[in-house]
Amino acid sequence: MLKAATTTFIAIVTSFLFFSSPPKSFYHSLFISDSLADNASISQHLYILTRRPHVAGTQANAEAAAYVLSILTSYNIGSHIASYDVLLSYPVSRSLTLTRPPPNPPITFDLRQEIYDGDPYADVADEVMPTFHAYAKSGTVSGPVLYVNYGRVEDYMTLKEMGVNVTNNVVLARYGQIYRGDIVSNAYEAGATGVIIYTDRKDYGGGGGDAKWFPDDKWMPPSGVQVGSVFTGPGDPTTPGWPSRGACERLSDKEVVKGGDVPLIPSLPVSAADGEAILGSIAGQIANDDWQGGKDAPVYRVGPGPGIVNLSYTGKEVISTIQNVIGVIEGAEEPDRFVILGNHRDAWTFGAVDPNSGTAALLEIAQRLQKLQKKGWKPRRTIVFCNWDAEEYGLVGSTEWVEENREILASRAVAYLNVDCAVTGAGFHASATPQLDELIKQATQQVQDPDNSSQTIFDSWAASSNGPMIGRLGGGGSDYASFVQHVGVPAADMSFGKGYPVYHSMYDDFIWMKKFGDPMFHRHVAGLFSYYFI
Numbered sequence: 001m002l003k004a005a006t007t008t009f010i011a012i013v014t015s016f017l018f019f020s021s022p023p024k025s026f027y028h029s030l031f032i033s034d035s036l037a038d039n040a041s042i043s044q045h046l047y048i049l050t051r052r053p054h055v056a057g058t059q060a061n062a063e064a065a066a067y068v069l070s071i072l073t074s075y076n077i078g079s080h081i082a083s084y085d086v087l088l089s090y091p092v093s094r095s096l097t098l099t100r101p102p103p104n105p106p107i108t109f110d111l112r113q114e115i116y117d118g119d120p121y122a123d124v125a126d127e128v129m130p131t132f133h134a135y136a137k138s139g140t141v142s143g144p145v146l147y148v149n150y151g152r153v154e155d156y157m158t159l160k161e162m163g164v165n166v167t168n169n170v171v172l173a174r175y176g177q178i179y180r181g182d183i184v185s186n187a188y189e190a191g192a193t194g195v196i197i198y199t200d201r202k203d204y205g206g207g208g209g210d211a212k213w214f215p216d217d218k219w220m221p222p223s224g225v226q227v228g229s230v231f232t233g234p235g236d237p238t239t240p241g242w243p244s245r246g247a248c249e250r251l252s253d254k255e256v257v258k259g260g261d262v263p264l265i266p267s268l269p270v271s272a273a274d275g276e277a278i279l280g281s282i283a284g285q286i287a288n289d290d291w292q293g294g295k296d297a298p299v300y301r302v303g304p305g306p307g308i309v310n311l312s313y314t315g316k317e318v319i320s321t322i323q324n325v326i327g328v329i330e331g332a333e334e335p336d337r338f339v340i341l342g343n344h345r346d347a348w349t350f351g352a353v354d355p356n357s358g359t360a361a362l363l364e365i366a367q368r369l370q371k372l373q374k375k376g377w378k379p380r381r382t383i384v385f386c387n388w389d390a391e392e393y394g395l396v397g398s399t400e401w402v403e404e405n406r407e408i409l410a411s412r413a414v415a416y417l418n419v420d421c422a423v424t425g426a427g428f429h430a431s432a433t434p435q436l437d438e439l440i441k442q443a444t445q446q447v448q449d450p451d452n453s454s455q456t457i458f459d460s461w462a463a464s465s466n467g468p469m470i471g472r473l474g475g476g477g478s479d480y481a482s483f484v485q486h487v488g489v490p491a492a493d494m495s496f497g498k499g500y501p502v503y504h505s506m507y508d509d510f511i512w513m514k515k516f517g518d519p520m521f522h523r524h525v526a527g528l529f530s531y532y533f534i
């Protein structure tokens with residue numbers, strides 16, 4: 001999620017790294033100087049990385065790994081691929097029907113995201129994986145449908161107060177406030193037999209009247225679906241706590257289920273249009289005001305029924321090979337201390353925001369550091385570039401690598417700097433462990449705001465409603481989790497913009513980025529500088 005993030009990232013990275021004469025400040029300025037700055041190459045990396053969908057474990061993502069490896073190698077960075085064999089999950093078949101009281105005919109949803117006129121990715125649209133929830137339980141469930149708002153624990157308490165019994169019903173929840181894996185496990189705890197999760201226009205835009213959506217505006221189209229994982233643990237579910245290498249020991253299916261992190265009822269994500277059709281079949285008590293939709297939305301009721309849904313999902317879970325790409329620049333003064341920069345590569349679809357805005361930033365940083373090396377610069381500490389795989393499934397690539405290198409990381413890693421969705425729009429955002437707070441503030445004071453040339457990123461951040469606030473890294477969120485939570489390495493996660501409407505849908509492509517996320521790629525470049533200074 002970083003654009004100015006990239007510059008900020010670079011700023012941050014260089015703070016850790018500089019050692020040599022001429023003084024650090026010389027290389028700092030060189031790093032961010034126009035002679036080295038290049039929004040064209042960062043945009044080119046993003047364009048190439050996002051030409052095809054590249055889900056973890058697929059050939060397209062192995063090709064993307066080869067691209068990252070070849071770029072790092074071309075910058076003279078010693079690089080290799082660290083592979084793991086991990087349990088990934090893919091859809092085999094899905095169906096969803098809605099039976100409504102007469103005279104309304106039943107609906108069989110087609111569960112397809114639509115291409116638009118002139119979509120330059122139309123020729124690869126059938127490479128987009130059918131919409132699904134990774135690690136969802138296979139099965140068929142049928143029953144009256146019940147609306148549960150965001151599917152949080154407090155939403156079920158509200159239903160209980162309303163006297164609504166969830167047991168043996170299929171619930172309809174909207175995306176937005178909590179992790180989708182928790183939506184499914186909360187539904188299970190409440191007694192539901194299955195879960196449908198839709199994108200409400202109130203949260204993801206594009207709704208009602210003369211509203212517009214992608215490609216005319218940044219909002220999610222009515223057929224857009226947020227796919228994603230519903231696994232609630234970190235790393236390969238079959239190897240909790242140890243690396244998934246070759247013929248290592250693995251948990252059986254039964255033991256994985258006992259572990260408690262895989263869902264126990266089927267679920268399916270659907271579009272705003274399908275969610276609205278299902279809501280239209282639900283009668284009963286009127287839902288509370290804060291459960292309602294946006295402007296122009298019909299009144300939402302909680303049910304259950306009379307609409308009856310039949311949800312059928314079959315997935316396959318297979319041990320698949322994933323590739324982390326690792327590159328190393330050895331430090332001159334403290335070679336046994338590591339500053340680690342990480343970003344994942346695998347994407348649910350094209351991944352222009354999530355995660356390849358971060359990958360483009362990572363490659364651009366590598367290129368700039370190589371240019372500095374040519375001018376005589378040597379990093380003080382060793383820099384490790386990590387391009388993770390299978391983050392989307394549950395932080396799998398980073399977790400397996402940390403598990404494999406636990407001892408050395410615990411004793412030698414100085415910091416882990418993460419970017420995931422590096423750029424979704426304007427405005428700097430950061431989360432970190434507290435040791436890095438000051439550094440992030442200092443770094444952002446050295447970089448011009450890409451959206452306001454008369455002040456620094458820090459100034460704009462400080463003047464914004466969230467500034468200059470640094471969040472904490474408590475949750476699963478992204479690949480920093482195993483560094484912070486398993487080995488206690490200080491870490492930061494940064495972005496320009498926060499959240500974006502086409503998240504995890506097939507519209508997260510280069511066109512969306514170029515039109516709405518970062519039209520001139522200045523936010524990407526600025527983010528890179530900040531990383532560097534840290």
Ligand SMILES: *[C@@H]1O[C@H](CO)[C@@H](O)[C@H](O)[C@H]1NC(C)=O
Nearest residue numbers: 163164165166167168169191
């Ligand atoms: C909820 O419904 C289930 C199944 O129909 C039933 O067994 C249970 O007693 C009901 N709970 C309440 C509190 O009414």
Ligand SMILES: *[C@@H]1O[C@H](CO)[C@@H](O)[C@H](O)[C@H]1NC(C)=O
Nearest residue numbers: 095097140141142310311312
């Ligand atoms: C639900 O759908 C499945 C798959 O299409 C079908 O086999 C099953 O008979 C349906 N169940 C009901 C109760 O309609």
Ligand SMILES: *[C@@H]1O[C@H](CO)[C@@H](O)[C@H](O)[C@H]1NC(C)=O
Nearest residue numbers: 451452453454455456459460
């Ligand atoms: C840009 O920065 C200047 C100087 O700090 C400030 O006065 C102005 O309001 C900012 N513009 C915007 C659009 O935020």
Ligand SMILES: *[C@@H]1O[C@H](CO)[C@@H](O)[C@H](O)[C@H]1NC(C)=O
Nearest residue numbers: 039040043044519520521522
């Ligand atoms: C790079 O920025 C310049 C303006 O500074 C702009 O004209 C150009 O279109 C940008 N390049 C890309 C690839 O966005």
